[in-house]
Amino acid sequence: EVQLVESGGGLVQPGRSMKLSCAASGFTFNNYDMAWVCQAPKKGLEWVATISYDGSSTYYRDSVKGRFTISRDNAKSTLYLQMDSLRSEDTATYYCASATDRDYFDYWGQGVMVTVSS
Amino acid sequence: DIQMTQSPASLSASLGETVTIECRASEDIYNGLAWYQQKPGKSPQLLIYNANSLHTGVPSRFSGSGSGTQYSLKINSLQSEDVASYFCQQYYDYPPTFGAGTKLELK
Numbered sequence: 001e002v003q004l005v006e007s008g009g010g011l012v013q014p015g016r017s018m019k020l021s022c023a024a025s026g027f028t029f030n031n032y033d034m035a036w037v038c039q040a041p042k043k044g045l046e047w048v049a050t051i052s053y054d055g056s057s058t059y060y061r062d063s064v065k066g067r068f069t070i071s072r073d074n075a076k077s078t079l080y081l082q083m084d085s086l087r088s089e090d091t092a093t094y095y096c097a098s099a100t101d102r103d104y105f106d107y108w109g110q111g112v113m114v115t116v117s118s
Numbered sequence: 119d120i121q122m123t124q125s126p127a128s129l130s131a132s133l134g135e136t137v138t139i140e141c142r143a144s145e146d147i148y149n150g151l152a153w154y155q156q157k158p159g160k161s162p163q164l165l166i167y168n169a170n171s172l173h174t175g176v177p178s179r180f181s182g183s184g185s186g187t188q189y190s191l192k193i194n195s196l197q198s199e200d201v202a203s204y205f206c207q208q209y210y211d212y213p214p215t216f217g218a219g220t221k222l223e224l225k
Contacts, residue, residue, distance in 0.1 A: 037162075045154075045162065045205055045216040061213050095161055103209040104152035106173065108161040 002026040004096045004109035011115045012086055022079040022096030022109055030054070030074035033099040036081050038092035039111075046092075049081065050099050063089075086116045120144050120208050124217030130225045137193045139220045141206035146186050150210030153182055153191045156219075157202045165204075166191065198224065 008020040020036070036048040049070040050059045058070050069082040079096055093113050097105035121144040131137045141151065149169040154162040164173045166182035169189055179194040193200055201224055206217040 044218045045207070047214045047216070059212065100167070102150065102167075103212075103214050104164065104167050104207060105154075105162075106164050106167075108163065111161050 002098070002107040004098070004107060006094065006096050006109045006112035009094065009112035009114045011117065013118050014086060014088060014116055016086055017082070017084045018086060018114060019083070020081040020094055020096075020112060020114070022081075024077045024079065024096075024098075027098070027107075029072075029077040033101065033103075034070075034072060034079045035097050035099040035103075035105060036070060036079075037095045037097055037105065037108075038090075039095070040089075040092045043092075048094070050103065051079070083114070086114075088116050090114065091116045119213055120147060120211055120215050122206055122208055122215050122217040124204075124206055124220050126220060127218065128221040128223070130223045131196050132225045133196055133198065135196045137196055137200075137222065139191045139204050139206075139222075141184075141189045141191070141217050143187045143189075143208055147208045147210035149185060150208055151182070151184070151189050152207045152209065153180075154205045154207065155200075155202045156205065162205065193222075196224075 003025045005023045012018045035050040051070045067085045071080045093111040095111045096109040098107045123142045125140045151169045153166040156162040170182045181192045203219045203221045205219045
């Protein structure tokens, strides 16, 4: 059974940093591209970033370019999202998801809440 | 970015009814469309990909259709467990973009 378990969320002040983790199991992690998708409270879904199966390629939405870094450790089957210079508009639930080669998302974690507020 | 417009924003239907949700793309997305179901308090789950292919384990009462810029999700014989929000997503072009969602409730 595919399992994606996020951790690392919470309350953070504007301008500060936070790092999210996603532990994967139940599938061959290093064969899959992975992504982060967020959902602001009571809002829709927004793609944040994608990383290729081997970590060689990364893609970001414009609003997080230069502030967020997606990475992975295939030996630990873990995906990361380093979020720097956080803004109030980054407040959302962040989901880790496995990304197919066509960039739809076939398995999702339970999500982790990030609140950016002073 | 490709804009995805979903309709209706909310929908109320009775058990056993057939429900259709529409999604329109701002340009041709060549069937690069997925549908997700998100139950209250849960994470999204993939239902349909490539506009009309059913994801593993998804009940056959769900179906997708469409082409070009117009796509739809149909739920036959609505069940109580189908109460959820539904989102479309295009993946034909970067960045992947989602519709705003349709909230489905029981009448």
